[in-house]
Amino acid sequence: MRRLGIIIAGLALAAGLWWFRAPLGEAAYIALAQQRAGRNALAPNSDGRSDGLTLIFCGTGTPLPDPERAESCLLVQAGTSLLLIDGGDGGVRKLAGWGVPLGGLDGVLITHLHSDHVEGLGPALLMRWTGSAARTPLPLIGPAGTARLAAGYNEMLHADAGYRTAHHGEAITPTGGGQFAGRDVGPGVVWNAGGLMVTAFAVDHAPIAPAFGYRLTYKGRTAVISGDTAASPAVAAAAKGADLLVHEALQPRLVAGITRGLAAAGQARTAQITRDILNYHTTPEQAADIAAQAKVGMLVLTHIAPPLPSRLLHAAFLGDAGARFAGPIRIAHDGLVLHLPAGSAAVEADAL
Numbered sequence: 576m577r578r579l580g581i582i583i584a585g586l587a588l589a590a591g592l593w594w595f596r597a598p599l600g601e602a603a604y605i606a607l608a609q610q611r612a613g614r615n616a617l618a619p620n621s622d623g624r625s626d627g628l629t630l631i632f633c634g635t636g637t638p639l640p641d642p643e644r645a646e647s648c649l650l651v652q653a654g655t656s657l658l659l660i661d662g663g664d665g666g667v668r669k670l671a672g673w674g675v676p677l678g679g680l681d682g683v684l685i686t687h688l689h690s691d692h693v694e695g696l697g698p699a700l701l702m703r704w705t706g707s708a709a710r711t712p713l714p715l716i717g718p719a720g721t722a723r724l725a726a727g728y729n730e731m732l733h734a735d736a737g738y739r740t741a742h743h744g745e746a747i748t749p750t751g752g753g754q755f756a757g758r759d760v761g762p763g764v765v766w767n768a769g770g771l772m773v774t775a776f777a778v779d780h781a782p783i784a785p786a787f788g789y790r791l792t793y794k795g796r797t798a799v800i801s802g803d804t805a806a807s808p809a810v811a812a813a814a815k816g817a818d819l820l821v822h823e824a825l826q827p828r829l830v831a832g833i834t835r836g837l838a839a840a841g842q843a844r845t846a847q848i849t850r851d852i853l854n855y856h857t858t859p860e861q862a863a864d865i866a867a868q869a870k871v872g873m874l875v876l877t878h879i880a881p882p883l884p885s886r887l888l889h890a891a892f893l894g895d896a897g898a899r900f901a902g903p904i905r906i907a908h909d910g911l912v913l914h915l916p917a918g919s920a921a922v923e924a925d926a927l
């Protein structure tokens with residue numbers, strides 16, 4: 576009898592919850608949204624991070640479809656400086672979802688003009704504009720062709736920029752802030768402000784030329800970004816003694832499976848593309864060799880090809896990279912945060 580009473584009370588409670596699901600859902604949503612909207616994952620010491628060089632991986636994938644990874648995207652924070660390096664599809668929007676505000680974005684650097692590094696830059700422009708009421712265009716800096724890319728973005732978003740100002744007003748989205756200011760640069764120092772210095776160096780991504788890697792230094796800490804490149808002595812030279820080498824990586828033995836599948840399905844042209852990509856990327860083992868030559872503190876692999884749907888595949892992806900480089904090797908994932916505190920040799924890892 577008592578048990579029947581409990582069952583009836585349980586059913587009544589379930590029915591009540593079901594009956595009131597709309598107001599309950601609304602209350603839960605509002606409580607959660609109030610807590611999450613407007614949070615700032617970059618706020619000083621919000622997460623206990625000290626001053627230093629911080630890399631936030633917002634896109635660690637490639638054009639190969641990967642539900643886990645956006646295309647190339649890396650946000651760099653150093654003191655009050657905030658730079659985006661590349662903005663492929665989906666990367667910048669991930670930052671918004673993680674509560675990383677871009678109102679303070681100082682500029683965008685791009686490694687090269689392949690679409691998977693530049694086709695998602697629109698949201699960076701919008702987030703910086705709406706986040707800061709910027710009146711000046713956002714610097715977009717990179718190899719030859721970057722100014723043309725900026726002009727193209729400005730043309731594409733010309734109508735949108737006008738709509739935003741007309742709708743929200745000059746105080747929120749002022750005229751002039753919804754545009755890029757493009758600048759073509761050569762190898763050498765391309766950014767030097769607030770203690771953050773960025774030096775571009777040419778890498779080997781032929782026939783895409785020029786293509787850059789970047790060396791970042793801030794308060795004695797150094798990270799080197801390879802960009803897209805075949806295994807290149809230029810990366811080893813630029814990474815000499817760096818705390819961190821962020822290198823692209825493609826594992827041909829795994830890509831071969833995709834090639835065979837496409838060929839068997841009669842998709843000869845797409846199969847050929849998966850063969851062509853092998854000659855202008857770097858294997859994890861080659862990246863490990865470069866890390867060893869350069870004597871870096873840590874190797875982080877990104878631009879991961881092919882997609883790795885499970886961590887169980889990491890060993891197959893790395894091959895014998897671990898035997899070639901004695902230091903730590905990480906496979907980056909979207910949301911990875913690496914912090915290099917000033918005055919220390921440590922690399923602290925976190926995730927958004």
Ligand SMILES: [Zn+2]
Binds near residue numbers: 647692803
């Ligand atoms: Zn790429």
Ligand SMILES: [Zn+2]
Binds near residue numbers: 780783803
């Ligand atoms: Zn590329």
